[in-house]
Amino acid sequence: MRYTDINSDYQKGERMAELRPENTLAQVEPGTNVKVIHVKGKGAARRRIFDMGIVPGAEVKVIRKAPMGDPIEFKVKGYNLTMRKTEAELVVVDVLGRGE
Amino acid sequence: MAVSSENKNKMAFALMVGIIYILFGIIQMIVGLGLESGITDALLIPADIFGGCVLLVIGAIFLYGYKELKAGTNDGVAFIYFGILLSLVFVVIYLLIMGADALCTYGLGMEDLESWTPLDDVKPGLYLGILALMGFLAWKDKFTLRGVSKAGA
Amino acid sequence: MKDNKITIALTGNPNVGKTTIFNAITGARQHVGNWPGVTVEKKVGTRKHKGMDLEIVDLPGTYSLTAYSIDEVIARDYIVEEKPDVVIHIVDATNLERNLYLTTQLMEHGARIVIALNMFDLSRDRGDQIDIDKLSNLLDIPIVPTVGSTGEGIEKLLDEAIEEVKKGPHHHHVVGYGKEVERYIGELATIIQKDERLSEKYPPRWMAIKLLENDEEVLKKVKGSKIESDIKDKLKTIDTDELEALMADKRYEAIGAILPQTCSTCVPKMSVSDMIDKVVTNKYLGIPIFLALMWGAFEITFTFATPFMEIIDMGIGWLAGAVSGMGSGWLPSLLGDGIIAGVGAVLIFLPNILILFWLISLLEDSGYLARAAFIMDKLMYNLGLHGKSFIPMLMGFGCNVPAIMATRSIEDRKDRMITILVNPFISCGARLPVYVLLAGAFFGRAAGSVIFSLYAFGILVAILSAMLFRKTLFKGKPSPFIMELPPYRLPTLKTSVIHMWERGQMYLKKAGTIILLGVVFIWLLASLPAGVEYGSEGSYAGVLGKVIAPIFAPLGFDWRIAVALIFGFVAKEIVIGGLGTLYGVGEDEGALSDTLADSESSGIYPANALGLMVFTLLYMPCIAAVGVIKKETGSWKWTLFALAYGTILAWVAAFIIYQVGSALGYGG
Numbered sequence: 001m002r003y004t005d006i007n008s009d010y011q012k013g014e015r016m017a018e019l020r021p022e023n024t025l026a027q028v029e030p031g032t033n034v035k036v037i038h039v040k041g042k043g044a045a046r047r048r049i050f051d052m053g054i055v056p057g058a059e060v061k062v063i064r065k066a067p068m069g070d071p072i073e074f075k076v077k078g079y080n081l082t083m084r085k086t087e088a089e090l091v092v093v094d095v096l097g098r099g100e
Numbered sequence: 101m102a103v104s105s106e107n108k109n110k111m112a113f114a115l116m117v118g119i120i121y122i123l124f125g126i127i128q129m130i131v132g133l134g135l136e137s138g139i140t141d142a143l144l145i146p147a148d149i150f151g152g153c154v155l156l157v158i159g160a161i162f163l164y165g166y167k168e169l170k171a172g173t174n175d176g177v178a179f180i181y182f183g184i185l186l187s188l189v190f191v192v193i194y195l196l197i198m199g200a201d202a203l204c205t206y207g208l209g210m211e212d213l214e215s216w217t218p219l220d221d222v223k224p225g226l227y228l229g230i231l232a233l234m235g236f237l238a239w240k241d242k243f244t245l246r247g248v249s250k251a252g253a
Numbered sequence: 254m255k256d257n258k259i260t261i262a263l264t265g266n267p268n269v270g271k272t273t274i275f276n277a278i279t280g281a282r283q284h285v286g287n288w289p290g291v292t293v294e295k296k297v298g299t300r301k302h303k304g305m306d307l308e309i310v311d312l313p314g315t316y317s318l319t320a321y322s323i324d325e326v327i328a329r330d331y332i333v334e335e336k337p338d339v340v341i342h343i344v345d346a347t348n349l350e351r352n353l354y355l356t357t358q359l360m361e362h363g364a365r366i367v368i369a370l371n372m373f374d375l376s377r378d379r380g381d382q383i384d385i386d387k388l389s390n391l392l393d394i395p396i397v398p399t400v401g402s403t404g405e406g407i408e409k410l411l412d413e414a415i416e417e418v419k420k421g422p423h424h425h426h427v428v429g430y431g432k433e434v435e436r437y438i439g440e441l442a443t444i445i446q447k448d449e450r451l452s453e454k455y456p457p458r459w460m461a462i463k464l465l466e467n468d469e470e471v472l473k474k475v476k477g478s479k480i481e482s483d484i485k486d487k488l489k490t491i492d493t494d495e496l497e498a499l500m501a502d503k504r505y506e507a508i509g510a511i512l513p514q515t516c517s518t519c520v521p522k523m524s525v526s527d528m529i530d531k532v533v534t535n536k537y538l539g540i541p542i543f544l545a546l547m548w549g550a551f552e553i554t555f556t557f558a559t560p561f562m563e564i565i566d567m568g569i570g571w572l573a574g575a576v577s578g579m580g581s582g583w584l585p586s587l588l589g590d591g592i593i594a595g596v597g598a599v600l601i602f603l604p605n606i607l608i609l610f611w612l613i614s615l616l617e618d619s620g621y622l623a624r625a626a627f628i629m630d631k632l633m634y635n636l637g638l639h640g641k642s643f644i645p646m647l648m649g650f651g652c653n654v655p656a657i658m659a660t661r662s663i664e665d666r667k668d669r670m671i672t673i674l675v676n677p678f679i680s681c682g683a684r685l686p687v688y689v690l691l692a693g694a695f696f697g698r699a700a701g702s703v704i705f706s707l708y709a710f711g712i713l714v715a716i717l718s719a720m721l722f723r724k725t726l727f728k729g730k731p732s733p734f735i736m737e738l739p740p741y742r743l744p745t746l747k748t749s750v751i752h753m754w755e756r757g758q759m760y761l762k763k764a765g766t767i768i769l770l771g772v773v774f775i776w777l778l779a780s781l782p783a784g785v786e787y788g789s790e791g792s793y794a795g796v797l798g799k800v801i802a803p804i805f806a807p808l809g810f811d812w813r814i815a816v817a818l819i820f821g822f823v824a825k826e827i828v829i830g831g832l833g834t835l836y837g838v839g840e841d842e843g844a845l846s847d848t849l850a851d852s853e854s855s856g857i858y859p860a861n862a863l864g865l866m867v868f869t870l871l872y873m874p875c876i877a878a879v880g881v882i883k884k885e886t887g888s889w890k891w892t893l894f895a896l897a898y899g900t901i902l903a904w905v906a907a908f909i910i911y912q913v914g915s916a917l918g919y920g921g
Contacts, residue, residue: 047317053505055501055502066628067540080737082735082737153545157538157545160538181528189546190549197552200557
């Protein structure tokens, strides 16, 4: 289970990206690496997301969900960041694949 | 995935300690609900539901570590170390409480604690800690907090 | 710099060891106050170094200098408006990329900067190779490696800071934002320069950048100036939403251009932190582990504190005894029943507060508190609160006073106000003796269930009130949850003890004065007019009890209970003592229980006994809690609101219980 074929996952990710043009950080499963495309919304919360390093082009790894399913933990710019689903939904991403 | 002999030792340890903690946790909760007996008195199990829950949690961490190692995931080791750590944290807590009660009784002569003896504060959370201590001594070089610095933020 | 006096501001991300550096520089020469108008802590310390008097101001920890939170506004207003001689920017050597983001923003402020590359030992030990000279050259900022916990590098840091001040004005390298944005910045800066008042106070480039970022605080500064309309017209032609992303990106890009040249191995790897997180945020075990740790902290706080509380109690008792030896009359009574009892009521909680805040400091500095918020956020969010509200709520079961003080970790004002206002409904330890006595006297074998239900009822009221406040007084969603989970660190004794001591002092000083006033007031009520027995029918307290008795009549409370409730304001367990006095049985609780249980003569039946317990649970918080509510909300209005809301709620609940109970035949 843990070592599924990375390639097929990658293709699945691509297909998903095609089917659903807006793949957000909130939808991505833990263990997935993604690349930020852009951040929706406006105002202070969006600026905060940028400040924390979630900028277009940044690579983010989804680490885990909290025990109750929300918030979500990410690794970005070498540190661990957590956001609620509501905030993660603003971040549109491209799925890169799974793994370390 | 082949399990190393080092991990085999840890699995045996985790399984044994985990079951013991869970067992004592359940008994302590039952005693907490008012079902005492000579045996539970002899084992110094207090009527303490929450304390029983803590034992249960510690036991569950060990068993989870066992389960992970059995499935071939090396992360299991982290659970075992953390289980050891948490048991020792509670040993320290219970020792401090014992110290406080001793101070109340012998130092201050508080009325409610006139008949207190140190044995009153000996409970599974304290003496089962010896098992955790054995684990700690066996693997103590693994507890160097490499990569964990002094804090202050 | 005036007369060898230098002002140094400390900035940095949260969790980079800023407090440790501050403590290492200033030692005990520091004091804690508030920033004007807000309840954000302001720490100022002094230090003599090389013949210079240094004043060190510890700014709130921030990731950025946008107007996201009050902390950020304070930090940047201080740098822009107070213009410290030099800013020491503390950077976590193990996480350069995100930390340098703040550096790029500081550079735009035009301040003189010295970077303290903190936790350098850690980065060295893990094999990072940071080319400090090159990094310093590229940024054009002096960099000093430091280790806050051992004090390594602190002297050199201060040397550099003084050196930097002596150099005089200085223009930093700045991030280039690309052709299009730079053109906008240039145009806006030109407009800003037309207003001398503004451009003298704020660097025009900085202001232009903030305007492009749609920064509300900076927009406010422009408001009313003669260039307001010009700026507004200009901004209308620009799609600022688009620019925000671009500008943040450019800043990270600038860092990305520098880092690879200066640090070859700064790639984070799987660490001990990740291993610990695997366990403590585990899907199944995360919450049980959290609850177990909280229970442990609770046990320590309230059990370990007992002997120390006993010592204080004995000291107070001895003093009171000495005073009563002075004979009778108003002075010994004021000293004994008023002042000493009042000071005692303040001091008695001190062991609890010290231990609790020491533990919280350990949890916070280790990094676990951020995980606790992560784990509990979903639940709290559904109740209209924030993940960080959970710990204060839980602590309320011990004592509401430190619980309310612990809300300081919640940044958002609304989140924090709601957490403070509902906290008194969490049944604290002092209310338990009242429950035990009354439930024991009137409910016999069901006493345990009654007491448990009271705790549950308190939680329910807290939850419903939180939801109500969120829908009415503090409208809007809980603040966004975008937070760092910092790496685990070993807490240092020095930092946690200093933190504990600060909280203890704050409690004694600020809450203490209000508590003392309240206690003296109650004493006056109970002992005037001159010559009456303390708290008896003839005293003003007794008279007042009789006057307000009609208000309590629908609840089935007579004047004696009314007086006991007034006494309960000092501390809720005093309700018992008050009843003892008024029913003429003194301090013998067994006799009091028997007397009360005799419904015919006491006038208390199960229905009003339950009503009295609920009333004790909900009505105005004790004086100590009121003192900290005032201190933490910074507002008498909200303090009075908390008093009134709780008391009205208590009345309504007790009324319903008594009336329904009576209708069912439990009210005599």
